[in-house]
Amino acid sequence: MSQHGVSGNPEPPIPTGSSSPKMKISPKLNRWSMGRALRSGGVKLDRPIRRTDNTHFRQATESNETEEDDKKTSAIDVEITAGKSIYLISDGTGWTAEHSVNAALGQFEDYSVNRGSSVNTHLFSWVEDEEKLIEIINQAAKEGAMCFYTLANPLMAKSAKQACDQCGVLSVDILGPIIEGIASHLGVSPSGLTRGAAGRVKTLNDAYFKRIEAIEFTIKQDDGTLPENLSKADIVLVGVSRTGKTPLSTYIAQKGYKVANVPFVMGVEPPRTLFDVEPRKVFALKIQLVVLQAIRRTRARTLGVDTQAENNYSGIDPVRKELDFASRIFAENPGWAVIDVTNKAIEETAAVILRLYHDGRDSTTSVPCISQRY
């Protein structure tokens, strides 16, 4: 399983042209020919197919059906599913369902890695009428899929539960228990309004504009540009090339923080304005030498640079020297938090940084936390 749970965004989508994991087999494609299809690498009945990359299925093993077998099933309209399916149904964007299920799938990495099985998720967003809802659930039943749903409209949530129960589809209401919990805690009823419904509060409020401003600031400040603006950043990331400064910056910016990043390059003095920034706002990214070297080698090959340039960029000695150079500057600035990004996902490093950023300011206990007000 290539997906890593707990938080963050999903992995890149399946490329065009190879994204339908289900194949409908006509009655004419009988069991024998299905066996052929299996042998030739297409298809498995109700068992997932492992793809060696994003675009091709790996070969499945041969089978030895006889003509007799053929007769038994030739009239059956068989649907073959390449991998177990999970349906996500939302009357809004569907991102909550996607996010939560991705997180949970992180608990089943073994399923794909060691068993060679795969899981397909199908996200249905803006499902706002019952007819569409029932159609999707019927399809889930046919496909042997399970359903997760996040339906703000309580009538729709009730219908989803009933329809899934009737069709024998395993279902989990993701949003319902959370809404119920909050309703009980606040002592008020939920609005039941879907996203974008007329009664919902206007989206374009101050907080919204602040978030957009943060994103735009962050993009402009990427890669050490406009050092004169460093003082305006909430968070400044420093580190050598390929420590993830850019993706980290944009990820954190989405959460409403203005982020600037400054690359540390061997022998190049960082901009003086960096040292005027309040040290608790600066986060220094470190990474293990061999891991960085491997990442850089991949990068150099992707870029197609010549051997000389590749060696300068990803040779063990230049990489070590640059890391040492960065470490020295880190050491000269003991107020900077040094974060090890080795083998960490963007979401993980972001969580570490934001916890430190808020530490000592939000916490109501001795345990640090990030507080927000709504």
Next chain:
Amino acid sequence: MSQHGVSGNPEPPIPTGSSSPKMKISPKLNRWSMGRALRSGGVKLDRPIRRTDNTHFRQATESNETEEDDKKTSAIDVEITAGKSIYLISDGTGWTAEHSVNAALGQFEDYSVNRGSSVNTHLFSWVEDEEKLIEIINQAAKEGAMCFYTLANPLMAKSAKQACDQCGVLSVDILGPIIEGIASHLGVSPSGLTRGAAGRVKTLNDAYFKRIEAIEFTIKQDDGTLPENLSKADIVLVGVSRTGKTPLSTYIAQKGYKVANVPFVMGVEPPRTLFDVEPRKVFALKIQLVVLQAIRRTRARTLGVDTQAENNYSGIDPVRKELDFASRIFAENPGWAVIDVTNKAIEETAAVILRLYHDGRDSTTSVPCISQRY
């Protein structure tokens, strides 16, 4: 409530220095004065305090304690909570809890908007030992908070449930039911491993690098730069200034798509390479005239431009002309999907775009969906 549910990222954090929503009231602020404060609308016991802005609490009124009152309560160390609190506890990044609870809070906008009440969330991430867990839950009990948790470790989840029940703290397990559902569907047990645990699969896989590449591509392509690369984009956004191209691009890029955006400026011919892009990849953003004008006026004031420049940018005539100019180009390219972004949050528009992008390719039903494989 400024937060809008179903999906997306949270609103910007509370600025430094004003982020602690809880005030500790000294024993000298006795019962009577608390009553006064309650009446005057400032401090409410177990009821939220409304802040007029992000940085200052509204003034509480004067008090006229008598010595008698003092005696009754002087020994009581009263804690007053400014707003109802929600604790989010995770043994990972905590983003799943934050995301889901934000989505659910979208159902309680009325609570803040019409009642002037607020909700505070406190996100505790990387809570990996029981002692810390119990400390947080005890604090929740003291503060009258409720708890949501996403604990991959089943023993920790069990402890959380028990501790909350014992302390009388309302609690909801967000991740547990989702993991159970998937386990039952796949017929395998969850690993129980927290994020970053030794047994978890390596983060830096192909999908991960692809996502980083998408983010970096997107940043480089922002605002019409490098038109020669438009053909390499998965998605191209076009629209006039302030239709949200940049935040939309980075949001979609986080999901692993390479996004380019091209601004349409009155009288300036878009780059020729735009018209070579496969039309189904191009999304044209439109917006209502008056809404755009208001957004631009705010923007111009933020930038502090002079009156002449402000009029050119946000005057009703120039804005209308520019929108007409863009509409004409949209009309000349009927293969482009035109998306109305008026009053839509970034997450919403992104959901609309990605559904269209995947339409007709992933769907197993007549209802469009976004499919992914793990």
